[in-house]
Amino acid sequence: MGKSRLLMSKLGAAKYISHLDFMRTARRAFARAEIPLRCSEGFNPHPLMSFALPLSVGQESVCELLDFETAGEMPPDALRRLNAALPEGISAGELYEAGRKPGLLRWLEVEGRLYYDGGIPDGASEALGVFFASGSLVIRLKTKRGEQETDIAPRIRGAAFTDAGGGVIAARAVISAQNPTLNPDAIAAAAGAAGFAPDFAEWRRAEIYDEDMRVFR
Amino acid sequence: MNEKLKRALRRVEKPARYAGGEFNRIVKNKADIDLRVALCFPDTYEIGMSNLGMRVLYDAANRIERVWCERVFAPWGDMDAEMRAAGIPLFALESGDDVRDFDIAAFSLGYEMAYTAALNMLSLAGLPLRSAERENLTPLVIAGGACCFNPEPMADFFDLFLIGEGEELNCELYELLRAAKADRLTKPEFLRRAAGLRGVYVPSLYGVSYNADGTVAGITPREGAPLPVVKRVAAGFVSSAAPSGAVVPSTEIVHDRAAIELLRGCIRGCRFCQAGYIYRPAREREPEKLAESGISALKASGYDELTLLSLSTSDHSRLLEVCDRLLEYCEPRNISLSLPSLRADNFSMELMSRVQRVRKSGLTFAPEAGSRRLRDIINKNVTEEELLNTCRIAFEGGWSSVKLYFMLGLPGETDEDVLAIAELSNRVLHTWRAHAKNKNRGVRIAVSTSCFVPKPHTAFQWSAQVPREEYSRRVSLLRENMRAKSVTYSWHDADTSFIEAALARGDRRLGAVLEAAHRRGGRLDAWGEYFNIGRWLASFEEYGLDPDFYACRERAYSEILPWSVVSSGVDESFLISENEAAKRGETTPDCRTKCSGCGARELCGEGVCYEGGLYG
Ligand code: SF4
Numbered sequence: 001m002g003k004s005r006l007l008m009s010k011l012g013a014a015k016y017i018s019h020l021d022f023m024r025t026a027r028r029a030f031a032r033a034e035i036p037l038r039c040s041e042g043f044n045p046h047p048l049m050s051f052a053l054p055l056s057v058g059q060e061s062v063c064e065l066l067d068f069e070t071a072g073e074m075p076p077d078a079l080r081r082l083n084a085a086l087p088e089g090i091s092a093g094e095l096y097e098a099g100r101k102p103g104l105l106r107w108l109e110v111e112g113r114l115y116y117d118g119g120i121p122d123g124a125s126e127a128l129g130v131f132f133a134s135g136s137l138v139i140r141l142k143t144k145r146g147e148q149e150t151d152i153a154p155r156i157r158g159a160a161f162t163d164a165g166g167g168v169i170a171a172r173a174v175i176s177a178q179n180p181t182l183n184p185d186a187i188a189a190a191a192g193a194a195g196f197a198p199d200f201a202e203w204r205r206a207e208i209y210d211e212d213m214r215v216f217r
Numbered sequence: 218m219n220e221k222l223k224r225a226l227r228r229v230e231k232p233a234r235y236a237g238g239e240f241n242r243i244v245k246n247k248a249d250i251d252l253r254v255a256l257c258f259p260d261t262y263e264i265g266m267s268n269l270g271m272r273v274l275y276d277a278a279n280r281i282e283r284v285w286c287e288r289v290f291a292p293w294g295d296m297d298a299e300m301r302a303a304g305i306p307l308f309a310l311e312s313g314d315d316v317r318d319f320d321i322a323a324f325s326l327g328y329e330m331a332y333t334a335a336l337n338m339l340s341l342a343g344l345p346l347r348s349a350e351r352e353n354l355t356p357l358v359i360a361g362g363a364c365c366f367n368p369e370p371m372a373d374f375f376d377l378f379l380i381g382e383g384e385e386l387n388c389e390l391y392e393l394l395r396a397a398k399a400d401r402l403t404k405p406e407f408l409r410r411a412a413g414l415r416g417v418y419v420p421s422l423y424g425v426s427y428n429a430d431g432t433v434a435g436i437t438p439r440e441g442a443p444l445p446v447v448k449r450v451a452a453g454f455v456s457s458a459a460p461s462g463a464v465v466p467s468t469e470i471v472h473d474r475a476a477i478e479l480l481r482g483c484i485r486g487c488r489f490c491q492a493g494y495i496y497r498p499a500r501e502r503e504p505e506k507l508a509e510s511g512i513s514a515l516k517a518s519g520y521d522e523l524t525l526l527s528l529s530t531s532d533h534s535r536l537l538e539v540c541d542r543l544l545e546y547c548e549p550r551n552i553s554l555s556l557p558s559l560r561a562d563n564f565s566m567e568l569m570s571r572v573q574r575v576r577k578s579g580l581t582f583a584p585e586a587g588s589r590r591l592r593d594i595i596n597k598n599v600t601e602e603e604l605l606n607t608c609r610i611a612f613e614g615g616w617s618s619v620k621l622y623f624m625l626g627l628p629g630e631t632d633e634d635v636l637a638i639a640e641l642s643n644r645v646l647h648t649w650r651a652h653a654k655n656k657n658r659g660v661r662i663a664v665s666t667s668c669f670v671p672k673p674h675t676a677f678q679w680s681a682q683v684p685r686e687e688y689s690r691r692v693s694l695l696r697e698n699m700r701a702k703s704v705t706y707s708w709h710d711a712d713t714s715f716i717e718a719a720l721a722r723g724d725r726r727l728g729a730v731l732e733a734a735h736r737r738g739g740r741l742d743a744w745g746e747y748f749n750i751g752r753w754l755a756s757f758e759e760y761g762l763d764p765d766f767y768a769c770r771e772r773a774y775s776e777i778l779p780w781s782v783v784s785s786g787v788d789e790s791f792l793i794s795e796n797e798a799a800k801r802g803e804t805t806p807d808c809r810t811k812c813s814g815c816g817a818r819e820l821c822g823e824g825v826c827y828e829g830g831l832y833g
Contacts, residue, residue, distance in 0.1 A: 013218065013238030014467070016226060021233060021468045025240075028465060028519030032240075036550070045551060058227050085519070087467055088238035200224050 003098035004074065006082070007217065008064040010055065011204075014089030019054040025087060026066060032085035035078055036071040052102035053177055053208075059184065061205035065105075065217075067098050096217070105177050105216050107157060107209040110184045112171035113164065114191060114198035124196045125161040125169050131194040132159040132173075139189045152190060155182040169198070177208060218313065225299035233468035234262035235296060237310035240465040241517065243275075244311055245285040252395045254278050254286040255309050255319040255356070259326070259334035260743060262290040266464070267472035269526055270325055270362065270383070276460035277384050284391055287311040288464070289322075291334045291741060292341070300341060307342040316342040320355045320394060323387065324375070326364035329720040330713065330748070332371060332731055333739035335360070339374070346732060348376045348421065354404045357394060361387065365418070366448070366495050367673040367780035370720050372420035373728035376404070377411055379418075380783050381448030381495075382481075386416045412442045416449035418783060425725050425779070431766055433724060433777040445784040450821040454481055454500045459510035465518045474522035474555070475514040477507060479539070483528040484808040484825050486815075487585070488596045488676035488799050489627065492528050494792075495674055495785045497817035499808055500824035504535045508542035515552060523547065524555040531559045531568065534809075540571040557581065560599065569614050579661075580611050583622040586630075587637030594629045594799045596676075598807075601641065605648050612653045618661040619645060625691045625708075626669040626683035628799060635691050638664065639698040646701050662704045666692065668714035672721050673780040674787065676795035679772040682718040684765075685711040712750040716742075718768035719757075724779035727767075729760045788816035 010022065017025060027047055030037050037047035049068035055061050074095075075081065082092045116124070131137075134153075141150040155176035164170040175182045188201035208216045218236070226232040256275055258265030265271055271288070278286035287309035292300060299305070307316045316322055322342070324335050336346055339358065345351050351358065360371065361379035368378040379386050393414060397407040405421075412419040422442035426434040438444045451457075459477035466473070482499035483492065502510075511523050523543065525533075533539065540554060547554055554571070559582065584599055586592045592599065608619060623638050642664050649660045668688045671680045683691075688711040699706045720727065733756035734742075741747040757764050772778065774793055781789075791813070798805060805813055808825040812818070818826035 013236040016232040016236040017467045018231075018233065024469065025467050027521075028240075031519030031521070032516070034516075039551065057232065085240070087240040087465075088242075200227070202223070 003067050003069055005096055005098035005217070006066040006068070006092050007094040008066055009060075009062045009091050009093060010064055010089060011060045011062070012089035014087060015058055015060045017090075018057050019051070022051065022055070023049070025090065029082055029085040029087075029090075030068070033078070033081035035075060035081065038069040038071045050102075052105055053108070053181075055205065056183055056185070059203045059205065062093075063205050063208050065102060065208070067102065094217075099217070100210070103178075104210055105208055106211045107174050107213060108177040108205060109172070109174050109207040109209070110187075110203050111206045112173070112184060112187060112201055112203045114161075114169040114171055114188060114196075115200040115202075116167045116169070116196075117199045119167050120163055120169055121196055125163050128161040128169070128171075128191055128194060128196060129159070132156065132161075132190070137190045137193070139186060139193050141186060141189075152182060152186050155180060156187075159187065172206075174209070174213075221303045221305050222308075222313075225296065225303055225305060229296045229299055230293065231468060234290070235292065235310075236467075237313065239467050241462055242288075242311055242464045243279045243286070245279075247285075247312070250283055250285045251398070252284045252321070252391055253314075253319045254284060254391065255289050255316045255322045256286055257289040257316070257322050257324045257335070257338055259291055259324060259331040259338060260741065261293055262466070262468075263470040265290045265325075266466050266470045268325065268327070269476055269478060270327070272463045272476070273460055273478075274323075274325070274361075274383050274387055275464070276462060277388060278391065281388055281391060284395075285311075287314075287319075289316055289338070291338055294740060294747065297337070297341065297740060307338055317344055317356060320398070321357045321359060321391070324358070324360040324362075326360045326362040326371065328743060329364060329370075329717045330743035332364075332720060333735050333742045335371070336374065336731060336735040337740050340735070346735075347373050349373075351376070352404065354397060354402060354407055355394075357404075357407075359390070363491065363495060366491070366783055366785060367721065367723070368418055368420065368783060369425075369725045369779040370723040370727035370731060372725050373732075375420070376408060377417055377419045379449075380416045380446050382451040383449075384451040386414070386449045389414055390417065409440055412440070416446065418446040420725075423782060427724075427726075433779050436777065436782050445782055447784045448495065448786055448820070450498075450786075452821065453823075454502065455823050456503055456506060458506050459502065459514070461510050461514035462517050463514065465520070472524070473520075474524050475511070475518050475520040476524045476526050477510050477514055478502070479507060479525040479527040479530055479536075480533050481527070482824065484532055485529060485598075486596055486795075486805050486807060486813070488594075488795050489585070489624070489669065489672070490528075491672035491675050493675075494787050496528070497785070497787060497815065498821060498824040498826045499532075500821075501533050501535075504539045504542060507539050508546075511543050512546050515546070521551060522553045522555060524557060527558060529558055529560055530556045537567055537571065540568070544571060569610055579618040579620055580616055581620040581622070582607070584641065585622065585624050586627060586634060587623060587639070587641050588634045590802060591627060591630055591634040591637075593802045593804050595627055596795070596799070596804050598804055601644070604641070605644055608645050608648045609652045612649050612660075615654050617649075617653070617655070617658045618663070620663045620665070621645070623664065623666045624669045625666045625695070626688050628677055628680045629802075630683075630691075632691075632694060635695050636698055638666070638695055642699065642704050643701060646704060649703075660703050662701075663707070664699065664704060665707045665709070666695065667709040668711050670714050670718045670721060673778070674783075674785045674792070676792050676799060678722070678778065678792065679774065679776075679796060681771040682715070682768045684769055685715050688714070710745075713742075713745075713748055715764065715768055716750065716753050719764040720767075722778075722780070723767050726760065726762060730756045730762060733759050786817045786820040791815040
């Protein structure tokens, strides 16, 4: 059996599960669904499986890709069985043969909610739109060499902001998925640099794309 | 999930422990429920979710129609602060609803150092700490677990205590409360009714008076409350299935594996061991039932490890059969079988070959004392030859790491006994040199000591704990004599054991001390990060009480012990004879070899008391 790929969602309470724990949770779900996974050789064998892009704790996603190899034939009702074995908030949407390597994944579309407890400042959405289109977005960013002034503009392909009511600005952005990656929290930080720091921000991964902005599966 | 909680969770460590939603958690429709139970564990999620008792009681309660039982754990310090700052009261994981709106908050008290955590949970729930200050019938605040065998230090806070095994007792109490709600009983009316249930202790129905020297002068029950309250034993353990649908955490916990209870109680009669006395008589589950339960626990959880729990696993008379039945399922699936609590005297080649088949972890043994003389005193009847023989088998079988647990400060301990720990460890090292299959990997022998804490309802319940300075001196003595490189020595700190000892044998007057310790910031005292001896000493002093009086004082047999309000079913005369035998260095045979007539046989109709010995 070759590599298989699972398109998964991680929503609600499940967004607090860390990347490592998500792996553990997925492994146990396969065991509960009685779909044996191929294991690594050696003293401490472990199932061969990996997620395409680690997801930060607290962020939701409807486009997580999990690659794995089964030890035997894939049961025809595998998707149903897996969904019955997953905890609240995690679900599997599509199951197919893995095609292109996850390394070819290039862009990530994220949706965010920026909360302003004192109400949205006048003209904030428009101002943010202009600011993000200005071509230079320098913020302090944690890097391997400590915190550094970094221009994140090259990692943002586009960003749009609209009033969602109730003191919330809805954000939608296409950002670099990897090499280098950008945590969407940086968008909230950049909004702060523009003078519109939200009191709280939430993010959800909405879609993944390749270099040519074709949906990646 | 509400907005406040979402924001708090963005800022705390490991938020998954507060989010719920785990696989196998039980969610019921509120409209169908007429009794809501919050099962509260006064420690972190990682510890509480690993607790077998929690898994058992959650399962038992949720089997009852129209009862919904949810889980509540103590938040870590960062979350505690966030909850207080944002005004988020303590909530249950399944529904997210506030604990104060439940019908019952049932706490599991397994170790004394969790007392402040329990008080803190009540305070986070927005409930008054003291029972007398909670006037309404609900939420009823109750406790069960091993610590309730001395309920007195926590008597001011809980409305009632459940003494003994909870599978049936908890459920009977839920039914009683459900009826009381329907009948619109007041809290005092309900408590009087509850006191009639076997195994229920309602502290407000007992008066305690004291002598001038601080000892108890008398315990007076009122309104027909029983004295003593005799513990409950769950019926039919032997042929019962172990619960197998445990909640599978979405974040790593301490014992992250499937677990089934192999046997309850212990046949051995170690004189220091509270569990050994309070869970009498020893009962073992049938191999068929164990295999079935183990396999369904694995299937329901997806875990890759199954552990067989008990106080002394290798004492199950048909352990090999149990292992073989389970291995048939586990081996082809790469699932490992772990057997903690093995005894060094009946660990065989056959058993070893079974536990090592899938994965090999370290071996742990607890000789408890270094010398034969002291092991006889505590009735831990493992000989040095047996221990070394077991180590030889293990080393020949390819094991290269052994952990050895000992206690310092046992009654009758001399410096020679302390040094014997070092000698024994060296002999284990020599055994490795002589028999190891593969010496290239080296060997790790980890020795650790804790400070002996005399516990209620044991043969040593009258004994004094050694003072902290003396424990430290013995630790230094041992450390100076542990020279070998491959032997590492670690020891528990004496301060925690000292406070634990004071609380373990405390009386009702400690309620004020506990409240003060909480007020001074006591939260999660079972954790080194949060324990603070100064806070405790100041709290004792505030109420004119001396922790030495409780921890380091030898009691006379004639003294009325505060915990005598509760009976474990083991006669006091038996404990006295055991304590006297200890002083003479005489051992007592295990229950399987010969029944010593401890009194526990009257509690239940099955188990070791009926297998042979006196009654056979
Ligand atoms: S009655 Fe006898 S066999 Fe039963 S627990 Fe007591 S000593 Fe052991």
